[in-house]
Amino acid sequence: xxxxxxxxxxxxxxxxxxxFSAVELAQEALxxxxxxxxxxxxxxxxxxxxxxxxxxxxxxxIARGEDPGPLAGVPVAVKDVILTKGLRTTCGxxxxxxxxxxxxxTAITRLEAxxxxxxxxxxxxxxxxxxxxxxxxFGPVRNPLAPDRVPGGxxxxxxxxxxxxxxTLALGSDTGxxxxxxxxxxxxxxxxxxxxxxxxxxxxxxxxxxxxxGPLARTVRDAAVLLQTIAGRDPQDATSADAPVPDYTQxxxxxxxxxxxxxxxxxxxxxxxxxxDLIAAGVDAFRKLGCEVREVSLPATDYAIGCYYVIATAEAxxxxxxxxxxxxxxxxxxxxxxxxxxxxxxxxxxxxxxxRRIMLGTYVLSAGYYDAYYLKAQKVRALIAQDFARAxxxxxxxxxxxSPFPAFKLGEKIDDPLAMYLSDIYTITGDLAGIPCMSVxxxxxxEGLPVGMQILAKHFDEPTMFRLADAFERAPR
Amino acid sequence: MKITEKEVRYxxxxxxxxxxxxxxxxxxxxxxxxxxxxxxxxEIDTTGVEPMAQVxxxxxxATLRADREIPPLGTDIALANAPQPGAGYFKVPKVIER
Numbered sequence: 001x002x003x004x005x006x007x008x009x010x011x012x013x014x015x016x017x018x019x020f021s022a023v024e025l026a027q028e029a030l031x032x033x034x035x036x037x038x039x040x041x042x043x044x045x046x047x048x049x050x051x052x053x054x055x056x057x058x059x060x061x062i063a064r065g066e067d068p069g070p071l072a073g074v075p076v077a078v079k080d081v082i083l084t085k086g087l088r089t090t091c092g093x094x095x096x097x098x099x100x101x102x103x104x105x106t107a108i109t110r111l112e113a114x115x116x117x118x119x120x121x122x123x124x125x126x127x128x129x130x131x132x133x134x135x136x137x138f139g140p141v142r143n144p145l146a147p148d149r150v151p152g153g154x155x156x157x158x159x160x161x162x163x164x165x166x167x168t169l170a171l172g173s174d175t176g177x178x179x180x181x182x183x184x185x186x187x188x189x190x191x192x193x194x195x196x197x198x199x200x201x202x203x204x205x206x207x208x209x210x211x212x213x214g215p216l217a218r219t220v221r222d223a224a225v226l227l228q229t230i231a232g233r234d235p236q237d238a239t240s241a242d243a244p245v246p247d248y249t250q251x252x253x254x255x256x257x258x259x260x261x262x263x264x265x266x267x268x269x270x271x272x273x274x275x276x277d278l279i280a281a282g283v284d285a286f287r288k289l290g291c292e293v294r295e296v297s298l299p300a301t302d303y304a305i306g307c308y309y310v311i312a313t314a315e316a317x318x319x320x321x322x323x324x325x326x327x328x329x330x331x332x333x334x335x336x337x338x339x340x341x342x343x344x345x346x347x348x349x350x351x352x353x354x355x356r357r358i359m360l361g362t363y364v365l366s367a368g369y370y371d372a373y374y375l376k377a378q379k380v381r382a383l384i385a386q387d388f389a390r391a392x393x394x395x396x397x398x399x400x401x402x403s404p405f406p407a408f409k410l411g412e413k414i415d416d417p418l419a420m421y422l423s424d425i426y427t428i429t430g431d432l433a434g435i436p437c438m439s440v441x442x443x444x445x446x447e448g449l450p451v452g453m454q455i456l457a458k459h460f461d462e463p464t465m466f467r468l469a470d471a472f473e474r475a476p477r
Numbered sequence: 478m479k480i481t482e483k484e485v486r487y488x489x490x491x492x493x494x495x496x497x498x499x500x501x502x503x504x505x506x507x508x509x510x511x512x513x514x515x516x517x518x519x520e521i522d523t524t525g526v527e528p529m530a531q532v533x534x535x536x537x538x539a540t541l542r543a544d545r546e547i548p549p550l551g552t553d554i555a556l557a558n559a560p561q562p563g564a565g566y567f568k569v570p571k572v573i574e575r
Contacts, residue, residue, distance in 0.1 A: 098558075099558055100557065100558065102550055102554045102555070102557060102558075103550070194533075195532040195533060196532065196533055209530070209531055209532065235542035236542075238541055238542070239531075241533060300521065302517075303517060303518055303520075303521050305514065306514055306515040306516075306517055306518045307518060309511060309514075309515065310515055310518075317492060321492075321493075324493065325560060325569075326559075326560070326567050326569055327558065327559060327560075327567055328558055328560075329558050329559075329560060330560065331560035331561065335570055336570060337570055337571075337572075338569050338570050338571075338572050339493075340570075341569065341570055342493040343493050343494065343495040344495050346492075346493055346494050346495065347494055347495030347496060347497075348495075350494070352500075352503075355494060355496070355500065355504070356504060356507055356508075358492050358494060359485070359488055359489065359492060359494070359504050359508060360508055360511060360512075362488050362491050362492040363480065363484075363488045363508065363512075364515075366488060366491060373515065373518075375528055376518050376519070376523065377515075377518060378528030378529050378530060379523035379526040379527075379528050379529070380518055380521055380523060381528075381529040382523075382526050382527060382528060382529035383521065383523065383526060385529060385532075417507050417510075417511065418507075418510050418511055418514060421511070421514075433532070434532030434533060459532075459533065
């Protein structure tokens with residue numbers, strides 16, 4: 001058994017044919033992941049007891065002749081911003097280094113009920129704020145395909161684990177591109193579902209109007225199966241959508257002939273030449289599949305970065321106010337008065353990027369600036385959403401690059417926050433509009449660096465997105 | 478200049494963030510550059526545009542759960558991560574002198 005390349009289907013076949021047990025698979029997956037992890041720092045900690053007991057439950061079900069569930073025995077890595085009951089969850093922050101959640105996120109409950117086996121928690125930018133995974137208090141993650149380069153962020157550990165083969169699936173979170181951009185940089189599939197499609201109960205809040213949980217996997221089909229198990233209404237999250245969850249794998253029937261795809265002209269002008277060539281070849285592949293590709297315009301794109309960094313930081317400054325030394329494990333030693341305790345706990349506990357965003361968010365919400373910044377940004381957000389609505393009146397889906405460039409070098413952008421923010425240009429628009437979008441591998445540069453193709457669809461039209469991604473993945477190129 | 482060091486100190490105070498002198502200096506430069514970029518939002522005409530506060534849930538799409546009591550976590554579990562629990566409460570430094 002080559003644990004590094006297994007798919008959900010192969011695991012299911014192996015278990016049902018009794019070629020291996022879930023416990024044997026979990027032991028081998030843990031052994032492999034622990035041995036490989038020093039090369040990337042993708043995992044922050046492993047959870048062998050939890051994994052082996054989940055695997056044993058799968059084996060018992062199989063022995064009793066019961067259906068072991070759609071994720072039976074599948075090794076899963078979980079981004080460390082998603083709460084796992086009894087398993088330390090740090091959010092990549094010194095502030096939560098010792099935090100042990102008292103409950104599971106709904107996505108965790110559902111994936112474990114489906115037979116999934118959680119191997120451990122993955123590294124990420126602190127509180128999911130970053131595009132390179134260099135903002136983790138527990139060290140950066142290295143790209144498994146190019147160790148001197150970043151894996152992308154903020155779900156860098158999750159993407160690296162799937163690419164490295166130390167997990168079959170991973171959960172990530174996406175607020176401005178944090179699933180798709182690392183998926184693109186590491187050459188795996190990453191899905192940001194429609195806003196509200198997956199419950200955020202137990203996802204540590206960063207920017208509540210933008211936060212999503214979503215899957216990372218090595219194949220489109222595996223990503224769709226994971227989304228299928230975690231999607232749907234959750235009474236614990238009032239923003240989770242009540243819309244029925246269609247059968248995503250059924251949509252992957254190869255029938256993409258005649259679908260109309262929009263190629264937004266605003267997304268093509270700042271690409272490196274190799275990324276541009278790979279995206280052009282990918283668009284050609286869609287044409288060869290029988291799709292009709294036409295240019296569309298999303299004119300508010302140029303304002304998306306400014307819009308996003310006002311809204312996301314404003315919401316973050318509110319959400320992160322709770323880390324004040326009262327409730328969540330870390331309290332500064334230097335706290336004579338209550339006010340000092342708040343200030344010192346936060347000053348010592350947060351890393352530079354979180355502080356920068358708290359400052360920006362507090363500033364744009366402060367007296368006298370609300371209308372100029374926050375209200376203005378909300379209006380521009382409406383225009384960005386209208387751009388997509390107009391485009392989707394003409395086309396079934398939009399195809400675009402995920403990032404203007406492939407994985408960059410560790411340290412290359414860390415001292416220039418605006419340059420780092422600008423690298424999110426093609427991913428934040430999907431989050432602002434709340435539409436489903438994903439990254440699917442689209443080839444590699446001469447140096448061997450992966451480039452992702454982004455597919456964006458209408459609200460709740462994950463079926464069209466998956467139909468296209470699956471056909472694209474299987475198309476000869 | 479969009480933001481001065483004095484304003485940076487004021488905002489840090491609002492945010493309950495203790496910043497070093499070096500951080501005040503760095504954030505003044507960073508925020509100035511970022512706000513300069515954000516300023517471009519003024520180029521776009523938003524006359525008559527309704528602000529977008531959330532993504533979905535026009536009338537009827539929002540779904541609230543039934544208003545029924547559900548058992549809470551309980552005090553012991555809620556306090557398990559407290560830096561300083563005591564007598565069933567989160568303890569903090571003294572606020573009022575007797």
